[in-house]
Amino acid sequence: xxxxVWMGLLLSFVLLTTAVLAGCGNGGGExxxxxxxxxxRSLFYAPQYVAIEKGFxxxxxxxxxxxxxxxxxxxxxxxxxxxxxxxxxxSETSIYVYQQGADDPVINFAQLTQTDGTxxxxxxxxxxxxxxKLKGTVFLGQRKGGMPxxxxxxxxxxxxxxxxxxxxxxxNIEFANISAAFASGTGEYVQLFEPTASIFEKEGKGHVxxxxxxxxxxxxxxxxxxxxxxxxxxKSTVQKFTNAVHKAQLWVEQNDAATIAEVVAPYFENVDxxxxxxxxxxxxxxxxxxxxxxxxxxxxxxxxxxxxxxGELKEKTGHDKIVNNTFAEKAIESAGK
Numbered sequence: 247x248x249x250x251v252w253m254g255l256l257l258s259f260v261l262l263t264t265a266v267l268a269g270c271g272n273g274g275g276e277x278x279x280x281x282x283x284x285x286x287r288s289l290f291y292a293p294q295y296v297a298i299e300k301g302f303x304x305x306x307x308x309x310x311x312x313x314x315x316x317x318x319x320x321x322x323x324x325x326x327x328x329x330x331x332x333x334x335x336x337s338e339t340s341i342y343v344y345q346q347g348a349d350d351p352v353i354n355f356a357q358l359t360q361t362d363g364t365x366x367x368x369x370x371x372x373x374x375x376x377x378x379k380l381k382g383t384v385f386l387g388q389r390k391g392g393m394p395x396x397x398x399x400x401x402x403x404x405x406x407x408x409x410x411x412x413x414x415x416x417x418n419i420e421f422a423n424i425s426a427a428f429a430s431g432t433g434e435y436v437q438l439f440e441p442t443a444s445i446f447e448k449e450g451k452g453h454v455x456x457x458x459x460x461x462x463x464x465x466x467x468x469x470x471x472x473x474x475x476x477x478x479x480x481k482s483t484v485q486k487f488t489n490a491v492h493k494a495q496l497w498v499e500q501n502d503a504a505t506i507a508e509v510v511a512p513y514f515e516n517v518d519x520x521x522x523x524x525x526x527x528x529x530x531x532x533x534x535x536x537x538x539x540x541x542x543x544x545x546x547x548x549x550x551x552x553x554x555x556x557g558e559l560k561e562k563t564g565h566d567k568i569v570n571n572t573f574a575e576k577a578i579e580s581a582g583k
Contacts, residue, residue: 277309278483282470283330285321286421287314287513288439289525290363291468293535294334295510297494305493306486316422318392325352331476332487334358336393337466337541337549341563350475354569356488356539356577358495359468361459362397363534364388365443367428367436367452375455377405380413386424386433387417393467394458396556398437401461403555428452440525441517448521459532465549466541466569467534477570488573492539492581499537503527539574541565 280303284291294312297303303310313330315321318339325333326343333339333352340352368375380402387409388394395417402409409415419427428436429451437458438446446452470491477484498506507522514522529535543565553559 275307277304277307278486279309279311280332280483280487281311281313281330282332282334283313283315283321283324285314285318285333285335285468286316286439288363289441289510289514289522290359290439290529290534291334292506292510292526292529293358293491293494293498295513296498296506297490299509299512300494300497302490302493302497303487306490308483308486308490317389317420319389322352325471325473332470332472334468334470337469337471337546338391338393338396338553338558340469340471340568341553341559342391344563344568345560350473351568352471353474353477354466354469354471354541355477355484355571355573356470356491357466357468357536357541357574358470358491358539359534360464360466360536360545361532361534362394362401362457362462362465362467363439363529364394364398364437364458365440365454365528366456366458367438367443367446368455369434369452371453372455377402377407377456380407380435382413383434384414384416384432385409386419386428386436387415388424388437389421390417391556391558392421393465393552394437394439396552396558397462397465397467398458399556400552401458404461440528441514441521444521444525444528445517448518457528457532459534462552463548464533464542464545465552466545469541470539485573485576488539488577489580492574492577495535495537495539496581498530498535503530538578540571540578541569541574 315324318335321333321335322339324330343352399409425442503523503526506526546565550562
């Protein structure tokens with residue numbers, strides 16, 4: 247073999263090796279798959295979709311597989327059975343698991359929303375709504391024991407109304423079927439997330455008269471959580487995941503509703519652009535999107551008060567039992583560099 251040919255082959259080998267090694271870097275290497283189960287598809291979770299669409303997860307070397315597992319009970323079942331790695335669901339579900347004496351507790355590690363995300367929708371427009379108008383009516387609420395229902399009851403009781411005595415409370419309808427039940431004529435009032443609430447307004451099926459998020463105050467309402475065993479085996483992955491979430495939170499905080507709507511639109515193909523914008527703006531205006539992933543102890547205690555008021559808490563589960571803020575703290579530190 248001639249020297250020139252040999253040198254040519256050697257150069258080709260070097261170039262090929264360089265390309266392979268480059269592909270193993272952060273930009274083009276094989277990514278770690280993380281399966282997320284979200285409790286519902288809602289603009290309430292806009293920062294999550296931003297993290298995916300803006301490539302924040304990909305930047306951290308993660309490949310996200312997102313599934314909608316309608317209802318807190320179904321989402322938690324999927325997490326406990328290993329169908330998903332991470333759940334985006336209300337913190338109350340992790341408390342229920344802990345109080346059942348789980349050997350592998352579910353740990354809250356990154357907060358996404360910090361208020362209730364539902365709105366009180368009436369059949370008729372009411373510019374002078376007063377909570378006392380609920381008395382004697384049929385109210386189509388959320389699933390018993392779920393965070394929306396508990397926050398709803400907490401808000402109603404705050405106005406001196408007993409939801410189990412002063413009105414007819416319906417809470418035995420599947421989460422995914424609540425809006426359809428109201429549209430078909432069940433109830434005079436209903437508790438709905440966005441964008442469904444705004445869609446109903448546009449279609450003349452209902453009118454938003456109050457916000458449960460405003461009424462119930464700050465809570466660790468929707469949180470990314472996973473099993474302790476997953477954290478033990480995948481600390482680096484959980485950290486990268488939290489970093490991506492925080493990048494998205496900062497991006498959402500810094501951009502207006504119209505810009506955010508453009509990014510999350512692929513997740514709401516059948517929703518008009520104006521509805522996307524108004525729904526996101528409504529959540530931004532009331533401070534529903536958490537600006538960092540820290541699960542604050544004061545908010546946690548407010549959650550426990552809401553659950554106690556609803557009669558769903560055997561005993562108060564301390565913040566230190568099933569909350570791990572170390573990943574959130576490092577994500578904030580990393581973002582500040």
